[in-house]
Amino acid sequence: MTATAVLPAGPARPRPLRLTWVQPEDLIGHELRQAAEDGRAAAGIERRWRSAGGASAPDRAGASPSPADPALRALAGQLLDELSLLPCPTAADEPTELTAIQEACGQPPPARGARGDDRDLTSRLEAGWLGRAAGCLLGKPVEKLPLSGIRALARSTGNWPLTSWFTELGLDRAVAARHPWNRRSRATSLAENIDGMPEDDDLNYPVLGLLLLERHGHDFRTTDVARLWLDELPAGRTFTAERLAYRNLLDGIEPPRTARHRNPFREWIGAQIRADVFGWTHPGDPGAAAAAAWRDATLSHTANGVYAAMFTAAAVAAGAGGNSEVHDALRAGLAVIPGRSRLARAVRFGIAAAREEPTGTAAGFATVVDRLHAAYGHYHWVHAVPNAALLAAALTHADGDFSGSICRAVSGGWDTDSNGATAGSITGLLAGTPAALPARWTEPLHNRLATTVGGLDGVGFDTLAARTAALARHHPPEAPAP
Incomplete structure (x- = not known):
């Protein structure tokens, strides 16, 4: 998700700076x-x-x-x-209050705890961090492009079905002219240019979530999230629902009204990209992870936007426990959101569509994607509902395989970097160790993350995993009120 400011085209007739996503x-x-x-x-x-x-x-x-x-x-x-x-x-059918959500869902998935010792958990979490980064980076250069453009770029370089990083090497100039890369990402996310993980909001927010838990513990409140944003998150690094919630905070509006006041993006994907850390720190406890994600999400989102965060946190928690396969993780995610909601229906549709096409190769997934776009193409490309359907379909069709999952998630279009990131996080956890992830995805990252958050620019994924694991060892069985 990218926001820009519209500046004057030339020096002759200057016009005022125009901020985006808020007017x-x-x-x-x-x-x-x-x-x-x-x-x-x-x-x-x-x-x-x-x-x-x-x-x-x-x-x-x-x-x-x-x-x-x-x-x-x-x-x-x-x-x-x-x-x-x-x-x-x-x-x-789509409440936002936690008690109403829980009543609509019934009994949450049982907490199973994490398999293995502290070293196993730290290794698994490092694979989750690395997987999130690699999946995000794969999707960065084609963010905002339509599905036809993604397919044309990949085909032109012999990378279709998608199996590796996007590249300009061998790219037909006419194809490049018709489907220009995301200009901010081209210099850092094409195969020939990758040198560490560049800054991205899909990684900034998990780092912010880590700071949140280190400062306030697992009993944090939504107001703590708001204060952290104001302290550590530059306004220019926020987009869509988060930018409007930020504006509302500066206008003196308090949570949860920050999510509702003149915020038409409240059901978009922003809260989902903040949710992984709550799953990582509640390994094997999807219900507690979802409740924590709810407290974070309601600063900026309502209804399906909140469900996307809860679904993701629960699925990640299942994977972080080390006791699940990808289909268990998807079931855990569905168990914590209202079954009659649009997001739950979209997830079930994505799973069913993926199961109807032969697995084992990526070729049949294009048919799945076409069905998803026919069903949900009327939504904005950043809305949580179509992206949840695509994420569930990619994970199902790839059967939890890391490379297959991130490539399918990105090749399906819509919010490519966010879907790649979430797919990479879940399947990285399922892989269990950094060594289990293919080197072609992890070595270009050089164990280095660029971020503007908390003085952590250049931090290693091993360091982030250790800090995350330290938080995962201690959490209360019940979440407080917001």
């Missing part, structure tokens, strides 16, 4: 789209916006091409507030 005229289109997804009757509000000259939400960018006039911006703010008051038909 009402950019948010209203996304909120109208969210209303269509959750069933709110917003047709009248949409007509008023269109008749006033309002534009649709950008498909992939954070802002419309040009700033709105003051009257249109004021109208957008008014309509955002009106949209927030509309009854939501899906709310009964």
Whole structure:
């Protein structure tokens, strides 16, 4: 997920800096789209916006091409507030309060604890950190590209079905012109350029989560997460729902309202990419991991955005325990989210679609992906629902194999770096040790992570694993209230 600021094109006529992902005229289109997804009757509000000259939400960018006039911006703010008051038909099946979620799920998966001694756990967690980094890095250069572009780039270099890093070596110039790489990632994430793990929000947030637990322990509250962001997370390193929650904090709005106030991205994937650390530190205890992820997620997300975090934390916890296979991990994730929610239905759809295609090779997975895009292509590419379906399908079709899982997750499009990261984390844990991961994925990382968080730039994954394991040894059996 990338945000940018729109700057003047030349020095002759300077214009004010325009921040992205926060302006009402950019948010209203996304909120109208969210209303269509959750069933709110917003047709009248949409007509008023269109008749006033309002534009649709950008498909992939954070802002419309040009700033709105003051009257249109004021109208957008008014309509955002009106949209927030509309009854939501899906709310009964998709609650955000933890007690309601738990009541909808029934009994959580039993805590099984972690297999092996402290050294086994530390090694397993290092594989999880490395797997997350490698999967993220694989997806970085094609983030934001449509599925057709990802396939064309990989085919042009003989890397389809996807089996290794993307590269420009041998790439047809016409294909490159039609489907340009993510410009921020090209210099650091193509095969010929990789030199350590570059900074990415998919790794910044797990590092932040580590600091959160070191400072506040497993009884942290949502307000502790908010304070940590303000202390350690530059605003420019936040995107979509996190940027709006950050803005809301600066405006004096407190959690959990930070997740709801003028935040049309509250069901997108941002909370999911923060969730791994809660699974890593609750090995073998998916229920406790999900409850911890809920307290983090509700700073910026609601409903399906929260479920994505809980699902991921529970699946990661199952893998971190060392007692599960990938299908157990997926079942653990489904067990902690409401079964009638859109996200749970999408996960089940992804699993079923993957099981209907022959496994063992990646070729048949393209058919699975086409089915997923036909079913969920109307969602934004960063929304949690389609990405959860793709993640579950990739893990199922690859049967938990590390290389197969990250390549399938990235080759399916949508939020490529985030899906690659989560798939890599889960299957890295299942692999059990760093040595069990193919060297072609781990050696280019040079045991080095770039990050702006907490003075940890250049930290090694072995160090992160040791600190994570130290936290995993001590956690309370029950989570406190938010």
